[in-house]
Amino acid sequence: MTEIGPPLTSVYDIDWQSLEFGSAVSRMLAELTAGDPAAIQGLYRIAPDGEDVQPWVVAALPLLLELVADTGRPDRGPVLRLVADLAGADRTWQMSGETLRAKRLLAGHPGLDDLLTDDDPRVREAAAYAVRAVARLAPRLPGLLWERYTAEPDPAVRVTLLRSGVIAGAVGSGHELTKVWLAWVADSDADLRVRITALTEMVALADPPPFDVETARDTVLAAYRAGLNREPAPLDETVAPLLAGQRMAAREWTPGYHQVVSAVRVTYRNDVGEHLELLQRMLELDAPDARQDALHQARSLVQRLRGPYRPLVLRAAELLSLPSDADPSAVATSAADGDPQVRAAALRLLLGIGEVARPAADAVWATLPRTGRRIRPHAGQGWVVPGLSGPVLGPAVRILAGLRDERILPMLERLLDEVPDADRLYPAIAGYGLRARGLSRTLRRRLRAVDPAEAHRAGLLRALTAVAPNDAADHLLREPIDLTTLGLLARAGRAVAGRSPDLRAALTCGDPALELAAAHTIWHVTGDVAAAAAVYDRYFDDRRTCPEHAVAAIDGLKALGIRVKTRARRLAALTGARTDDTVVAAAADALWWVAGNRDAVQRLGRVWESAPRTRARIARLWMATGDVRYGARYARAELDTVLRHNVSNLGLPAAEVSADERLLDLCRKLLA
Numbered sequence: 001m002t003e004i005g006p007p008l009t010s011v012y013d014i015d016w017q018s019l020e021f022g023s024a025v026s027r028m029l030a031e032l033t034a035g036d037p038a039a040i041q042g043l044y045r046i047a048p049d050g051e052d053v054q055p056w057v058v059a060a061l062p063l064l065l066e067l068v069a070d071t072g073r074p075d076r077g078p079v080l081r082l083v084a085d086l087a088g089a090d091r092t093w094q095m096s097g098e099t100l101r102a103k104r105l106l107a108g109h110p111g112l113d114d115l116l117t118d119d120d121p122r123v124r125e126a127a128a129y130a131v132r133a134v135a136r137l138a139p140r141l142p143g144l145l146w147e148r149y150t151a152e153p154d155p156a157v158r159v160t161l162l163r164s165g166v167i168a169g170a171v172g173s174g175h176e177l178t179k180v181w182l183a184w185v186a187d188s189d190a191d192l193r194v195r196i197t198a199l200t201e202m203v204a205l206a207d208p209p210p211f212d213v214e215t216a217r218d219t220v221l222a223a224y225r226a227g228l229n230r231e232p233a234p235l236d237e238t239v240a241p242l243l244a245g246q247r248m249a250a251r252e253w254t255p256g257y258h259q260v261v262s263a264v265r266v267t268y269r270n271d272v273g274e275h276l277e278l279l280q281r282m283l284e285l286d287a288p289d290a291r292q293d294a295l296h297q298a299r300s301l302v303q304r305l306r307g308p309y310r311p312l313v314l315r316a317a318e319l320l321s322l323p324s325d326a327d328p329s330a331v332a333t334s335a336a337d338g339d340p341q342v343r344a345a346a347l348r349l350l351l352g353i354g355e356v357a358r359p360a361a362d363a364v365w366a367t368l369p370r371t372g373r374r375i376r377p378h379a380g381q382g383w384v385v386p387g388l389s390g391p392v393l394g395p396a397v398r399i400l401a402g403l404r405d406e407r408i409l410p411m412l413e414r415l416l417d418e419v420p421d422a423d424r425l426y427p428a429i430a431g432y433g434l435r436a437r438g439l440s441r442t443l444r445r446r447l448r449a450v451d452p453a454e455a456h457r458a459g460l461l462r463a464l465t466a467v468a469p470n471d472a473a474d475h476l477l478r479e480p481i482d483l484t485t486l487g488l489l490a491r492a493g494r495a496v497a498g499r500s501p502d503l504r505a506a507l508t509c510g511d512p513a514l515e516l517a518a519a520h521t522i523w524h525v526t527g528d529v530a531a532a533a534a535v536y537d538r539y540f541d542d543r544r545t546c547p548e549h550a551v552a553a554i555d556g557l558k559a560l561g562i563r564v565k566t567r568a569r570r571l572a573a574l575t576g577a578r579t580d581d582t583v584v585a586a587a588a589d590a591l592w593w594v595a596g597n598r599d600a601v602q603r604l605g606r607v608w609e610s611a612p613r614t615r616a617r618i619a620r621l622w623m624a625t626g627d628v629r630y631g632a633r634y635a636r637a638e639l640d641t642v643l644r645h646n647v648s649n650l651g652l653p654a655a656e657v658s659a660d661e662r663l664l665d666l667c668r669k670l671l672a
Helices: 009-013 022-033 038-046 056-069 076-086 097-107 121-134 140-151 155-168 175-188 192-204 213-226 244-251 257-268 272-284 288-304 310-320 340-351 354-367 395-402 406-418 425-430 433-449 457-467 469-476 483-506 512-526 529-539 547-576 581-595 605-610 612-625 628-640 654-671
Strands: 384-387 390-393
Touching: 022 038, 022 056, 038 076, 056 076, 056 097, 076 097, 076 121, 097 121, 121 140, 121 155, 140 155, 140 175, 155 175, 155 192, 175 192, 175 213, 192 213, 192 257, 213 257, 213 272, 213 288, 257 272, 257 288, 272 288, 272 310, 288 310, 288 340, 288 654, 310 340, 310 354, 340 354, 340 395, 354 395, 354 654, 390 395, 395 406, 395 425, 395 654, 406 425, 406 433, 425 433, 425 457, 433 457, 433 469, 457 469, 457 483, 469 483, 483 512, 512 529, 512 547, 529 547, 547 581, 581 605, 581 612, 605 612, 605 628, 612 628, 612 654, 628 654
Parallel strands: none
Antiparallel strands: 384 390
């Protein structure tokens, strides 16, 4: 250890014995004076006192500032950084206890302003960091930070000046002027790290100011390419109270370039080409964080806007595959990605976009392990993964099940035996309908063995009814009558005719939803037209009925067809009445199937415009009636519309994306 300067005589003027850790602090200050860098870490470790600091901090700060004033010391920067942390630079909100006393002492230090213009860039950077601790006590300093920024030649110091200026802006020049400064820096600074820092700080503020979009796009892409968006090393937990802000940054993704990408994309509005161009450039970068952020952004894009997504989906499919183990450089040279987080992000994208993910089905299938061992839930890309309340079907299996890919049916049958309580297993099987009839034997065996009180019995019964309705009849004879059971009984049809008395009792139970479901079911189970029509008559044209129940009743009449032709006049009255648009569309649909009347069908353009969720029904009706010439202009306008017809502020689940894609297919058929 080399002695740098004379020992601090004032160290011995303080009664250290009266302070907790006083003797250790006295020794460490002496060692620090002699040039021992380990003393700084020692002081960091013994300073915290819960969310506050030890009383010795206030006594030690003048001595540490005296060391900083010694221009011959090479460690002035780290020492000043220690002073800032002891005074709560990362805890600007804390204004109480020993920390407040330390802040007041530092705010009154006459040389703090001069340290911002010191010859040593490390001292200038530490001084800019220290301003955070005293910004609320010295309002002159925040403005000084921005003045110093314009004259600062060192980029690292400018970054710290920038961040401290944002933190101190609320008590200095104010947030609005801070926003203007950040936008100017983001557009004009010569250093990439400074520009990307300004961008990330700016978009994190509420109501960020206008900025140059092209410059911001090039900046964030260059930052990804340079590897600046990296998770910092974890901090020592023993000094966490001193470094609360740094600890937060270490445990979260920092500095948040995905927010910059989002801000840039907001300016593109509904221009799908601009969105895709940016995301595809991010996916082509050899940077896992850029790829991961692009895949995350792509999901919301596909769910909101229509567009040519096949190249994007195929790129996500490429990233799903593992690079070859035979070539050490495969990660860098192949289309695959060696980062498991990127592969997981690609799966999340494909899981959330429904039918749009179909071009990637083969790549998704390739990610699933084919093994003869027993299946166990694990955290990888397996058939079953751990969930919050038990095993869950893996994302790859859910993607293929949503696409009704029959390659996974044998494995789903195996899962029935090995992981019967896996969440989403039974809805996945039920979605295949009669195509999964081969699983009925295993489903029946499981259903006979399961206890009636087990939670997944209902899922088993629903899956069996979907794939083999007749085989489920015996199990449905004992189920209580409710909406779920009525739906299952309707699928089973004549095989559950023994439930007819229960169904007839439900026809007059007083609950509209239950009565309408019972009417639908009794028609499928017994073929009793009169019983079903009597229920529908009570609801389909009663103005007191809510639109949902009226549509259900009208759809029931549509299913009965020509058998209820006498209701045609009442249905026609609905198409010209001032009622809900969904009711008008349902009535026009029923009129065609009940009486062959297409007059109302040729007036559905108004409903198409005002009720987007009826468009699929109307398009199918135009196809059935042959009114394609009338519907062509609406279909053409729909294909030219970028926004999905069923989009909402909360985004779309995969099923809704698939529904919109089916509508587009119907529109293309209309135009053909």
